[in-house]
Amino acid sequence: MASWFSKSPEKLVQSANKLKQQQQWLQAGDEFCEAAVLYKSKDEVEVANCLRDAANCYIKVDERYAIMAMEAAAIIESEQGKFQYSAELHKNIAELALSLDRKKPRIDNWLSIGGALDMKRQIRFRQFCQSSRSMSATRLAVQHLEKAADYFNSEGSPANEADCSAQMAELLADSGDLVEAAEIYDKLAELAWKHEFLALGAKTKAFRACLCRLAAGLELRMDEMEKRCPSLTGSDECTLVKSLDEACDSATVDAAIRQFGRLNQADEWTKRRLDAVRGKRAGPRLA
Template identity: 30%
Template sequence: GGVDGGAGAGEGKGEKEKEKEEEAKRLLSEADRKVRGASSFLGALFGGSSRLEDACECYTRAANLFKMAKNWSEAGSAFCRASRLHEQLQSKPDAASRLVDAANAFKKCDPQEAVSCLLRAIDIYTDMGRFTVAAKQHVAIAEIYEGDLVDVHKAMAHYEQAADYFKGEESTSSANKCLLKVATFAAQLEQFPRAIDIYEQVGSVAMDSPLLKYSAKDHFFRAALCHFCIDQINARLAVQRYEGMFPAFSDSRECKLLKKLLEAHEEQNVDAFTDAVKEFDSISRLDQWLTTILLRLKRSLQAEEPDLR
């Protein structure tokens, strides 16, 4: 009987979800009826818009029931229908909000469709002059491209657009967060000059702010490593420049590591390079990005190592 018990428990949960779906479908057909009624000649004469408002509400309630039943694609499309009606009713903020709701449902089943909904929402928000909200939707799109759709170039483009909008609205810290994402990807794509520009720009802003001062050394550290990937002389000059701009950088563990790495590279000493990285990592863990860049530098050093055979 054990097997039956298992099936029964599963069905119990399923039953509840089925009920929600049935109720949602009933609301959808009610909404469709209202829309048809509103567009008939008589309906239009007698309160067509209030029928459309009722229909909007039905679509939204249906969408929320589909969400409870975890039927994400039906939830998404019901939110889209509500959004279209809100647009007909000239209610832009509601139209955009429903598109964002739709996108959140589609994220679970159809990321590409989620992106389409967010792009439509962005059009409405920018049209209304709500650039901060538009910027947040660009970030949401960038995250979908970064995670589900794995398209680094598109993720970068949307983070950049978000940064532009945030800057225009004087949200510097939000803009910088987005720019740092762009720099991370730029370095991964070996667009080092572009990454350097961003790290130096964000670092210069950070070093003048009492709150952000501590993060400046990290930005300069990353900028110097990107210089190092281009060439060693560049990196040495960059480190000197950062020390001049930001004296606290000289005492940082990051700066000391850079100097050890440059020395190891000059002496073509792979072991010294590895030891310096290990020592640093034992105190502050290296993240994925730093690990990748340091491995790249170590490989270039191994390639140059004199052949002792």
């Protein structure tokens, strides 16, 4: 039997498709990746297509292989100026990374399940990109959401850009990076105010920026915030954050939250930030 490097990429793709029909997902993914290697010096479009196909196979077996294939495809798509395609791949990578985080695998050991094929895969993927194997799943998701947002921005797609940035901010806040999350929410509030079809979300983004700043023990600067986001002014959310900013103990915080809760239902993300604000009242405020 001829070794894979003596085959043509076309025959490898045919073989991969047959393996797909037999639901031999790992082997099919390998064949698609091997075809991508052989296409590399001939046809970059086919390289990206093969890597996408490989990812779709690997995802049936282990998302870590799919992530590596998608990372490689995203780089090639961006090099070809196909930023919309690259953005979608980065967004998909983030979703897979979060799926891995929920499963709690050994994310630091991407190549843990393939036996003798591990080294071959490692060498193969390194021909396309250096995968960030030492990164946590959450940080990996944030990294790729940021890339997706940048590419959506370059393609003039503010709704998709905002969606990715909002996911980034949520993850950063939950992982303790409150200042960075607040900065992203600030930018999202401004972006929403500039685009009529996003305007309904401006107040929510500004509110979340305020909660992140309060949870981090930072000064609010409400006058500046209300200038950037007029829809926040006079709202229940504005009243709440002003009350929280003036609160000096947890009892005052609880009273403000109860008042807000009479007419508003806080979501789980907001509740987590409010709990953090309650904890901060006992400590000094940062500058």
